[in-house]
Amino acid sequence: MAAEPVVYGASERPPRGDYRRANADYTCAQDFAAYTAQDHDTYRRLYERQSALLPGLASEAFIAALPALGVKDRIPRFEEINERLYKATRWEIVAVPGLIPEVPFFTLLANRKFPVTDWIRTPEEFDYVVEPDIFHDLFGHVPLLFNPVFADYVQRYGQGGLKAHGLGACEMLSRLYWYTIEFGLIRERSGLRAYGAGILSSSGELPYSVQSPEPQRLPLQLERTMRTRYKIDTYQQTYFVIDSFEQLFDLTAADFTPIYERLRGQPEFAANAAEATEPAMA
Template sequence: MAVEPVIYGASERPPRGDYARAGADYTCAQAYDSYTPADHDTYRRLYERQAALLPGRACDEFIAALPSLGIKDRIPRFEEINERLYKATRWEVVGVPGLIPEVPFFTLLANRRFPVTDWIRTPAEFDYIVEPDIFHDLFGHVPLLFDPVFADHVQAYGQGGLKAHGLGACELLSRLYWYTVEFGLIRQKDGLRAYGAGILSSPGELQHAVQSREPQRLPLDIERVMRTRYKIDSYQSTYFVIDSFRELFDKTAPDFTPLYERVRTLPPLAADARLDHEEDVQAVTA
């Protein structure tokens, strides 16, 4: 039976991607021969633009791991990345046709398989794309999978996601993913830096998250995160900050069942909510 695409967020448009190519687990072979010279050029230009913005904004671990993606003047082959990634942390990337449902997504992560959309945006979408493409997934997510502690955290998130699905708590856990793996900040000795893929793959969000005076930046508090809604169509107004990937791993290691029960009794918070007792970690960095 053919798998069906999934729609997240407020979009009324079905996700692009050929889901007829996907297996029961939603993975598919990378259709490498289908990439055009324009596709490869789009990837090259995206890579060059984003890499130039990383110094002083991206965390040290990301900058150190980025060369492990390999070739940067064309779209990499997944098997080339996997030769290095599996040796480093026993992870591998697998192709998917686009956004996939929660259970297949969590299952892949729990088995150290990271789903990467295998199509790339059009030149008209160079500056903004609604849903993740191969550049976002590869450039934004995969480098930190070479870091052992972060790689273990992502696997644990997948395992926790399967449990959350059974408890009807996926919305709460998705907020944690959004504010850490996608839009997390980390405090380093030279200031705040980005580690979230949604920041690292976006030129505007990268500068906004690290240097703008507008957003609030709060210490990571799991309950606060799970209460906080998020926006998918604008820069974030709230970011959560960790001091290390070990902190992220340790804070997300306990059983969340009691936390889910408690958060369900509390009112959700708007994405830009400011609570009286909270203080920003740091207003602006270098």
């Protein structure tokens, strides 16, 4: 059966990406020859801008791993990254045409394969792109896959996702992904730092998440996180903070089934709900 496009959130706009190239598992070959000089220049400028912002804002582990991506002045070839990544943590990146459904996504993660969108934003979208593109996926996500503990957490998340799908609990689990892998903060020796890909690939949200007094920052707690809605079109109003990747890995060792059952029917927290405020039943 041919791969079908995935609609992002509540958007009515057809997703970008040529899904006709995709295999049944939604992976495809990286069409490196299709990138234009402008595409490579967009990647170079994005990399240059974002890497300059990292000191004092990004986690030490991320900064240490970033050089493993390799070339900065053009879009990297996935096989070049995989030569280093597989040796480091037994992970690989695979190309996908865009957003993919839950089960193929979880299955890839569970098998230590990270899906990377192979198209890049246009120059007009330099500051913001609705769907994750190759820069977000490579720059934001892939460096921490060189970290053994974080890489194991992402695999565990994929394994848990397959189970959550069978239990009808993907929405609750997706919030954990959002508030850790995409928008997580970590408290290091040098202070609060970002490790989530959505923050690290955003020139605006990186300083906002770490330095602004506006958002609230709560210690990561599974049930609170799974009950908290999130924003896809603005900076986050709530961030969850961990003390280490080991803590994150250990938190997800338990069977989530009792948590899902306990949370079913409970009211959700708004994205900006105060820490001490218990939401009222609708």
